Amino acid sequence: MGVYTTEAIVVGYRDFREADRILTLFSPERGKIHAVARGVRQPRSPLMAGTQLFSYSKFLLVEGKNLDSVSQCELKESFFKIREDLDRMAYGAYFAELLRISTRECEKSEEVFRFFLKTLFLLEVWEDLKIMARTFELKLMALQGFKPQIFCCVNCGGKGLEKVWFSSILGGTLCEKCKSKDNKAIKISKEALSVMRQILKKRFEELIELKLSEDIKNELKEAILDFVLHQLERKPRTLCFLEEISML
Template identity: 45%
Template sequence: MALYRTQAIVLRHCNMGEADRIITLLSREYGKIRAVARGVKRPRNRLIGGTQIFTYSEFLIFEGKNLDNISQCEIKESFFKIRDDLEKLTYASYMAELINEFLPEREKNEEVFFLFLKTLHWILKGNDIELIARFFEMKLLLLIGLLPYMESCVYCGGSLEEGEIYFNASMGGAVCSRCFRMGQESMQIERGTLKLMRSLAVIKFEQLALIKTSLNLKQELERVMRSYITYHLEKKLKSLEFLNKVKNKTMT
């Protein structure tokens, strides 16, 4: 039975029997992994700390026939302050679900690993968490080859510099006023929203603080991204319903 080490972030866990849990890991070396943490629900189990949601640890794992088994884990960063803050927890859970849904198992993607790790650090700083979420979505889509097309009309290739602008998830991006009827469910968007999308696709984390935008544009971009992500996943994410409740609570 093979034994291997990997650095990984806990994406999710689910109970298995009375004492065990199946842990879904985003690993640097092997991509998404599912492994069993035996006895982790028992008090004082040595795996409890390192298998908490969002914890970044170094794992020692035995390769199993059906599921691998976690033998040891050493915490590198617990991110416990994210788990202690409902808003941060909810946004991070949404991002973790995105990764879990989009990434196949055992397909290495070191860039996505570092994107999520850095995003967790930025969530800890507590800045504009909604803008961080949009940045994360755009970068994740870029890394997995699903970034929406925004440079010209995705249908005819024409310029978007004049006239009304639309976005169509099924067509894959921005659509001009001449072509928006070609696809179903095109939504009209502000020129500022398109500009914001283009910016988020190319800037680095450190440049996020330079982005100045209105609440209306952020809300419109959220609607655009949700329609696009839902189209590609062909379902709504479970974390979105709870995220909506948390957002509505913070606004009241």
């Protein structure tokens, strides 16, 4: 059985047996990997620091029949500022779940890896976490191949979007003439549309200064979340938690 090294981010885990943990890692070369960290819940385990949620580490892994196992790991970045803040932690767990749900196993994804690493650095400092969440959702969907068509009408290609509806089913904006193509399409304001376009056009870090009214934030939440849930075909568990603590 082979041995390999990879850098990876811990994007999920569950406790296993008495002292083990099954980690979900996300690596640039192999995408999502499940690996067991044996004895990691014992005091003074050398694997402990590098295998916490969001840890970015260099791993030495041994390929197994069903499951790889962590032989060694060296912490590169712990992102402890996320873990020590309940709100940031809740959002981070949500971002990680969206990543897990939207990726397949063993699929090389350098770009998604870099994007998620950047997300964690930004999550330590971003002030308005609601805006960050909408940005993350839309950018992740675009990276995973579900970029919505919001620069013209998705049905007729018309650019004159005076009044605009957003259709998750059709994957983009509809003009007034075409809005009947999806009777579940959500009406959105020009301001909200302009923010969605900025999210797709600008780099993640450029959006950190974005300030929006509560109304626009609510509009974006309705449209973007509807789109994300439509693409994923299920509701992430961590999203329910964000709703419970009224942080969404």
